[in-house]
Amino acid sequence: MTGLLAFIRAVHLGALVLLMGVFAFLLLVARPAFRKADPQRTPDLERFDRLLLTIGKWSLLATFVSALLWLGLQAALASGQPLTQALNLDTLSGLLSGTQFGRVWEIRIALVALLAGFLFFRDREHDVRDWNALRLEGVLLAGGLMAALAWAGHPAATEGPARSIHLLADTVHMLAAGVWLGGLCPLAVLLRWAHRSPDASWIAVAREATRRFSLLGLVSVSTLTLTGVVNGWILVGSIPPLVGTPYGRLLLLKLVLLLPLVGFAATNVLRLKPALLATAAQKSPGGAQAVLSRLTRNVIAEASLGAAILLIVGGLGITPPAIHDQPSWPFPFRVSWQATQDLPGVRGGVIAGGAGVLLGIGVLAYGLRKRRQYPWVIGLGSALVLCFLAIPLYYLSVDAYPTTYLRTPVPYQAISIASGARLYQQHCTVCHGEAGYGDGPAIRGRASARADLTAPHTALHTAGDLFWWLTHGIRGSPMPGFKDSLTDEERWDLINFLRALAAAEQARAMLPLVEQTPWLVAPDFAYGIGVGEGQTLRDSRGWAIVHLVLFTLPSSIQRLEQLDAAAGKIAGAGARILAVPMRDAAQVYRRLGARAVTLPVAVEGSEEIVETYAMFRRTLAVEGLPAEPAHMEFLVDRQGYIRARWIPPEQPGWDDLTSLLGEIERLDKEAPRAPAPDEHVH
Template sequence: MAIRYTDRVYALGLAARWLHLASSVLLVGAAAMIVIAGRSDRATALHWERRVLASAWGWALAALASGLVVIGAQTALFEGRAGAAFEPRAIERVLLETQAGHVWLVRAGFLAILAAFLSLRVSVERRADWRAARGEAVLLGVAALLPLAAAGHAAAVEPDTARAIASDGLHVLAAGIWVGGLLPLALLLKTAATEAGADARPYAVLAARRFSRAALVMIVLLAATGTVLAIIHVGSVAGLVGTSYGRLLLSKLALLALALAFAALNRSVLLGRLGGDGPTVGRPAMRRLSSFVVVEAILALAILIIVAAMNVTPPARHEPPVWPFTIRLSFAALEGRADEATRALIGSQIAVVGLVALITGLAMRAWRLPLAAVALAALGAGVGLALPPLTIDAYPTTYLRPSVPYQAGAIAAGAVLYQTNCAGCHGPRGAGDGPDGRGLPRPPADLRAPHTAQHTAGDLFWWISHGIPESGMPGFVSRLGEEQCWELINYLRALSAGYAARGMGPTIERDRRWLVAPDFTFSVGPTPPHALKDYRGRNVLVVLYALPGARARMSQLAQREGTLAMLGVEVIAVPINADPDAIRRLGPDPRVMFPVVTEGAETIVAAYRLFAVAPHVELLVDRQGYVRAITRGTGEATDIDALVAQIQQLNAEKIAAEAAPEEHVH
């Protein structure tokens, strides 16, 4: 089969990036390896040093050349035309006007200075000169490598951009010293193992030991910064197994594990044998170590291919994950099932005992094997006992994030879709009592039930689009678009939340925030729209009113608006009949100064009526955007002090450190 054109293009671009990354990394490693190995006056060592320096010079030129290709490709991408890659003007614009361009200029500058410096013929006879010259090469190489972090994914992370860039910078630096040092080390070992290189043998042994120590530090640093970066860019199990970025990371880790296995073997077994000299012990070990180090280097360079691919792949956080398994694990599965919870608890304890036994077994010399066997058995049994109760069916879309936010508009649109597509079976109110649902293999679900907590929005998305064949539910993927499915899901969430909100009364429950107020936008006359979210940090009283019944209450609120404002409460009045002339209807006396919604009222009413149905409804939304109290009435003037007391209680609450409610269904 012919490879598709775009695939070839992708592969070529990847090759340029990889070459650029690899040469930048190898450059730093080569320069650093000389410093790590130290100065020597043996002929073979000097010869090795010259060769490594020459290779560093070559890597600098390779990085510059491949950098040209990379910046050309970026220009084409930024301009949106392939031809722009060859236009000096277009490239100049990218270099001068974008962050990626600035970073490129700085790095190219350092690479050029380094290349020039390495081609200088300076005397390094004296110790101070040697240190200055070799140190400068490392410094310039690092200066050329580090800014890469400011042009990659880390640069776009918010908040904490600086932390992300610092982690990324340390990560590439550590990779540079470890990966880049391998090839020079292998060369030194191979040369020293020959008959002619015997004079450099002690030097090679010393260099290998020093490098091994340095590499260990670098690998620890790589693991630490890599963990930080993975949390920043991937952040979830679904992102790790369900996106291209996550899978690239997994394959990177697999290769890394292999490379580290070689590194561990080299360090623990072969390094120790170098000490003994002679044709039987030292030299064969040195030769073998040399070839094993080459294998380690090849694996590391393969990892860089994956890194180059990750650079052009959107981070998992920004991608919809496709869950590859048919089950997932969640504590939500235990809700209301005490016996299953007990089983999971017992299983987990057995597993912990097994784990402890395993660690003890590995630490002890005597009894190692039997203890490990028992430990493994306990671990397996524990896991086998604990996990099954925690499993929930999962679908490819389970961790898909809704593309439509939880807003009144989406809920209202979903309500309409529900009535035309779902009400026949699930009933007009979602109770599962529709007339068409009677003959089905399984009765339609009661959508008001709180069991939705067990299901993610992505689960609902799968059922709505693909149906549930065994229960007789059809798939709606052909009838509803993706956006409409999400609107429907937003409606279902509001429906279920509204059912739970039946119990919410006019008094707030201290520190209990669970009913998210769907965001909405509204206008007062021709003024630009506002959103409920704009009021975060203030309390909001959303008043759904109807004239003439609520005239008394509206007058009361109008008169006491000053008091409410002083308490940090904004009033938003929404006419239930969505009258565009609502302000005039309220009349000039008393003066109503708070916003009276003239545009957007229909959707607000459609969504918020799911929470409370009454001739007059007041919803108290706290500073974080949760509905905390609902008053249902007829619109008579009531004791305003009761409301004031509730507000004072809200104001006395500490704003929790937890994030404000998500804009999306979960």
């Protein structure tokens, strides 16, 4: 049924485009052309006008019928009924009431009724003003019918500040398509009549109409390109969704059809139009007839390609936008500067290739200038460009898989990382080792550098690459796939764990000082402090620095009292404290006893928080994985990055409160920056 819906939508669009085109053509092209060519030729104009208005009436009828079918199908899809039952007043009014979709369609039905009134029950037109008024009303109402579609389609669902830009771009895109594509059919009729008529002044009309229409086409095509790029940017955004989702591939097909369409249009404007205008000077009706017949053929070809494009557009409207879809990458490689820039030879290869491409462009430009004398130089230039382009592509390409560009559906949160850590213990330590260094009992002795999961080379891979390996294994290595033993979600948990593991390795260099590096994305977590609703670390983003204190009783008790006494100063410097018990959260208040500690203590959710943040205990001082400390403190900045860490008894540390306050103030003074990314990016 969705295929039928796509088809009906295309028919509806086609009818609307024609409606718009007919009126716009009469107003902007036909009338001025007839008047300029021969002011006396009103009977011909009237005949042409009558025909176009008839086409307009039929288009309006088609618009109306296809609108009903569209609504019926939509109702049938929404209610699960067959179309014949869904097409009744109750279901339709149910669909129309309440929703934005419904309101937009009520307005559209009113516009159709209004236009029908103007078209079918018009009075005699007494003068030019009457004549113009009706055609202008036609353009405006057909334009309104098109514009309203944007409010019931993808643009209306766009969120944030891009919404109004998208609505505007989509509306203008459709109007431009209406004027241009819709005008092709009337143009073909006019050219055909001129071709058949023995009368020379008809040729003058055709000449003038062609001149005017090509101007209109130029403006429309430029507008279409510009607004199309904006729409594509908003709905697709990048290459992987373009080549890896149904929406993106339909869009590519549309572009593929657009190329010959623009090619025909360009031939008309650059070759045939000048040829036709030149026949005026030569006064040769025979020459003009020949050009006219080619022109007509091209215009009909353009219109057919336009109709095919509308079929695709009908499908695009009911396909989820690529940007919200998970792309499936079709190539076994991808090109990435980020992933390859530090590999040996890459920079040299890119520079050499770039220089070669420039050379090729130079040769090509020379060849184009001297194309009469040395046409082969053009071929040489193109060959050079292509060959040299292959060099950087070779160096910049890395292996890729269908899942390479999947976005992780499971956020980077303590609960997922903790679950990943447990799975890692069960399934991976035999080879990759407790700490991830690739030194598990099953692999020792024949360890490969890649089995070390903490090594920086993980920066080469996207989360989707990891997902592929965890699912299917790594070909030609002992690394097995876990498609059958772990669920999708468990594999994503493992990937979040691996991301935290790589970050934990970087944390080795972290000090109780805010330094330029490393910046580690702080895994988000949910917690409850016993009263009120649960909160998340993320809730503090943008407004507070978080001083995260992982403690153990009774050894941390003095430290907690010290922080409690300084809580006012710490808050004054811009941070809020969150204390997390490392053990026995339920017993915390009993253990604290009569001591007046008023710090917020995360009693709920502490297990995952501790499991995750204790990963960040690796230091440069200790080789491998140190034992779990009894107390750790972190500063998380307003963007959501871990920026400093203190593990007592490390010296110098934050037991000296002035140094802690100094670091908080340093973070407080930093200019706001982009928040930490949610996705696994390298």
